[in-house]
Amino acid sequence: MKKSKAFWVFSVLALVIYAVVQGLISGGILDLYYQNILVQMCINIMLAVSLHIIIGITGQFSIGHAGFMAVGAYFSAIATMKLGLPLPVGLLLGAVVAALAGLLVGIPTLRLKGDYLAIATLGFAEIIRIIFLNVDYVGGAAGMVVMNMTTWTYAFAGVVITIIVISNFTKSRHGRGAISIREDEIAADAMGINTTYYKVVAFTIGSLFAGLAGAIYAHNFFIIQPTTFNFLKSFDILIYVVLGGLGSLSGSVIAAIFLTVVSAYLANFPETRMIIYSLVLILVMLYRPTGLMGTKEITSLFKFGKKGGTKI
């Protein structure tokens, strides 16, 4: 019962947020500049949440997330720009191909642990990038020009779906399995949990939504180039998750929103931008070494999660 209550609260909240923002947009109060920041915020939330399921829930240290984003971006762009398919099909295709890539990479590499997995995922992301760099069909190093087709609605729908799926996964039997791997893989194995299976499932779901985020990204920013998806992008996503608190879904959402706003605000001060941005990161980590939310969820700050269930 508790679960369904949280679910309805979330759905109503999402609808209210959507209605308010949509109202402000149609009222002309939010112009393209703010809409664009909102879309970017949504993309970052999706990336953060999709990495959260891999690092925060399953405890697998992956730093190749930009690679899945690239797969989603390129395949959706090929679908809409080269094959002339409608945008929703393109988004779906990008997400599915990214999930397949996640499955393909996950099966061999998730047998690795810790640092070794990190290196393997980093290597995968670079391979993806180099492949796109050398394929002339998608423009090579010069990149692929994509029409702007997304609206804030697509991005927000993406976020809602991502959060619902991942939070439900977390609370399901699969999610419990994944969490037990994070807590102690050997113990989980000894209890009869098929650790590789749960790791691959979490990894594939994470890649799926990273691909969706990439697909929306491609259709919002006019051009995609292989250099956009380099390992620094992966670290940006990693920062959202770590800053939000490893293991906290709402933490990664809050961190993604917070850092997008900080970054957009600081664009006015090009000279000191990166210094202040880094200072913000250092300060947060100094005062909240476990991240903004620790492993708690925002719901546990209110009453409804108190009897357990939400503390993942």
Added chain:
Amino acid sequence: MTEKKTLKRFASVFLASSLIVGALAGCSSSEGTKTEGGSSSSSESSDVIKIGANLELSGAVASYGSSIANGAELAIEEINAAGGIDGKQIELVKVDNKSENAEATNAAIKLATQDKVTAMIAPATSGNAIATAQIANQYKIPTVTASGTAPNVTENEDGSINDYVFRTCFIDPFQGIVAANFASNELSAKNVAIYADNASDYAKGLAASFKEQIEANGGTVVAEEAYVADDTDFKSTLTRIKSANPNFIFIPGYYEEVGLIVKQARELGIDAPLMGADGWDSPTLVELAGAEALNNTFITNHYSSQDPEETIQGFVEAFNEKFSESPNAFHALGYDTVYYIKDAIERAGSTDGEAIQKALAETENLSLITGTFSVDEKHNPVKSATVLEYVDGNQKFNSKVNP
């Protein structure tokens, strides 16, 4: 333990205070510009012409963006000192795009909707410039990139033109043609080799146009090899090239690898003239290759600070005075971009986007530092390239090649 604690507290207080100071400084400066903009738009809206600069001020290619910004600042200072454009002062609104596509789009939207600029200087690299093109078209803001040399910045894949996008530099294929003509006419090269960076479209584009032109000039390509950016050992490929016995080698690419290639080629005893393009233009090249190895090498470039022409020397002097360094091609292109926009605004006689767009497209025989040019129907300037020769580690002006 307590010591550790106080240290930690001290550190956090320091960080917090520096952050607050930084943020306050930021706020005050933003308020400063905001009030300036506010007052100008309310009471005397016609007194200031805002030009947005969406440039790579941080990130991977920050040196390009900040060079263009410096050049643009110098030009604006000069124009304002001389009374501005039709009595209106120019204000430069700089926005950093972190050398990223998405940030370049954000910055363009910000300039178009928040700052409401009259014209924009587009990002330095082609990819980032393309990321701003649709915004420019949508908001009808004339946008000029100083150094985006890829043909598809102004011309879309389907052959349509980005109406509001222009550039100050020549496009990539042109440099290949100039290099080929220089090789056949000045160096009478018959058997040539091409050694290109396979990971960059810039190098591939140059190699293709060079090959086409040299073959049209009656030359033969005896060897065609490729390397990939970040390689460090080129000797085996160079040995292959040497055995083909070319009397001219064209090496389009960027200075990091080219420096090593030139050095290793000379070590292997290849003494044929080597030639490259504007990607070579960096002091690092001389450090990597060594002054001696660079003798008998040539590059095509946008301009030379050693060009004896009077206007160029005047610019070099003014730049030296303000920034105490010798201006490179990006400085000159940034400077020219502002004058290019200024000329169009003057001829348009208004700050209306459509009128300026039309004036930019109709630009003819505009004399600037990087050459005199007219704009063709694809929004590309038809202008001369400068050929430079390295002599004992210094670039020496060789000749100017007209299209």
